Amino acid sequence: MNFDFSDEQKQMRDEARKFLSEQCPPKAVREVLDGKAPYDKALWKGLAEMGFLGIAIPEQFGGAGAGHLELCVIAEEMGRALAPVPFSSTVYLAAEALLIAGSDAQKQKWLPKIASGDAIGTLALFEGKGNPSPKAVKLTANGGVLNGVKKPVADGAIADFAVVVARTGSSGRESDISLFIVDLKASGVEVKSLTNIDLTRGQAEITFKDTKAEPLGAAGEGWSVITQVLDRAAVLMAFEQVGGADRALEMGRDYALDRIAFGRPIGSFQAVKHMLADMYVSATLARSNCYYGAWALSTNAGELPEAAAAARISATQAFQHCAKNNIQVHGGMGFTWEFDCHMYYRRANAVALGLGSLSYWEDALIDRMRKKNAA
């Protein structure tokens, strides 16, 4: 049994960590946090040069042709560093949708640009409050023309193109849903930035008015593709969340070792120690669930839907738990703008929602476990 990453993959993790610690220190994250830039362009270019943006994109489409295990490794480091770039939108959502459903021409058009850092992509799925559901899709597509409003769209204000989920029928079934690719610089697209709890990542509202769009995949198969994309993204995002959880735990541990109160390091008080031990437990459970998700993703196993939901739930819980208790360990200083704790708290709570919230994935997990049980 070798339920672990390979030595080469671990080496890649070390390289990514070194690169990000140099190119993406908290100071760089704060440039975006403070609104001085919509995202870190230099870092985005650097990630392209390192080959990380196209790590899981086949060589014929300009990528490194590695695999999803390598992408999991990079994702964890991106989460750890709170990288303020549209990595998840472009790589986990747009690129994966293209890889699953795109024609050769579509892949040839967009994937090399993603790998080289010349195109930012995203998925336009949500239309106001609620979790992923074909019923919630109101935006219409008629004769290749879109009309409707999507919000929130992650990184929508900086994206070059979007995979748009649209309604092409009214039977009340999943087959009413189809996917389209839209060049967001084209006419008929109106983009508005929206304020959100994670100031290091953008959210937008995108209005489509008689916008020309190109079908992605077969008509009526959109929801099946979206389900696959969300499962893959759930695993990848779970690695980001585990990376963030681990870093928040380390920050709390380090502070507990250094901070003196009542004449001793606060890390010697059991109330603090036990809080940190519980954070370690959450992060460890999440990491192990993520490894299983990574295995299922990289082997395209039938277990992926269940594994993805478990990884997503566990990692969401762990990141939220570690981020909030990291602030608690820091006490008053943890609640200042100056300390970095709130950046992890913001990110933890924002990414907990982006692919569908905890209750959505809990529901999905039980459905999938029941199916397996019945089979």
Added chain:
Amino acid sequence: MNFDDTPQEAAFRAEAKAWIAANAPKQYEDELRKASLGRVALKGANILEVAKAWQKKKADAGWACLHWPKEYGGRGASPIERVIWQQEEGPFGRLSSMFIIGHGMCGPTMMAFAGEEQKRKYLPPLASGEKIWCQLFSEPAGGSDVAGLRTRAEKQGDEWVINGQKIWTSGAHYSDYGILLTRTDPTVAKHKGLTMFFLDMKSPGVEVRPIKQASGASDFNEVYFTDVRIPDAQRLGNVNDGWNVSLTTLMNERMSIGAGVATGFPELFDFCNSLMLEDGPAIENRAVRSKLASWAVKASGLKYTSMRAISALSKGERPGPENSIGKLVAGSMIQDVATYALDLQGAAGTLSGPEDAEAAGKFQAMLLRAPGTRVEGGTDEIMRNIIAERVLGLPGDIRVDKDVPFNKIPTKGRA
């Protein structure tokens, strides 16, 4: 990343599987499989006899204490081979429960501190289950703080005379031997005046009394020592160095990697799958699903954490500290799972008789046993201390009794 055996592992697994298929007591397989939680009982058979027979059969064929050297009754197998054996032994491994302390703690302590002749005499029958051993550490005055123990050992000629009381001793009533931690010098700091021995549990002056637990069952004992005489030759380690000897014992309390810890989740999932609530099947209720999902990912998280440890063993590496979370997570989870299963039953959840209770009363039994799970073998609080100190590197507790002579340490909280 894969779940496959190496060729050597596959060959070993095939050999183990074939031997088990040909030799295991299959007539008990069903009962053992169902006894996933709590006590193992076999209808119409004495569990102790069945367990001893299985252990002896394994030992004769070289499948007992796989990781021990051959000359002491083992197989000289690698850690991963031991895990593979446990996986293949499956439900029959539950027959080993009365040997766990002897094989996991007493044996390794003997191996490290007994003389060669003693090792050759005592270890093979321990491995083969012919002799059962227990561990006599905990006392009424020393549980989590085991170094606070008060049982005295006083030297008289070539012998030591033991007086005092031990508690929470698993299996003392059927044990042949025990390892015993005693106080030999009360005038020095508590860790510095302890000495370890092994003794024959049939020695005059040893009295074993079962404890009736809060659950109503009796899995443990009190053991009283009245002028019990132990030859100095049965001392393990130096006089007053018993604390270091006991650390060897406790470090060998190997996590049962591969065997898996009980969480109650599979039982709860099955229960919710069949239970009807007023508004439909429990498993279709949003609140129930949310609870189930949270426990599902804890159970799977533990499972895959143990897979990571097995992978490390397979590569010949030492497993990381991740496995230290198992007992902490599973202990409180099983209690919460049981509480919730009763909640779903409404007022009828209070009924515990197998005829009247839902699921034959298994969740009621689980609820009543659960408090012990969170205490035995290290309380939740001690487990959190261990994670905080050994894994995260946080400072140890400030110990106000560290440099105080043992006989000057206060014995009462309120005057």
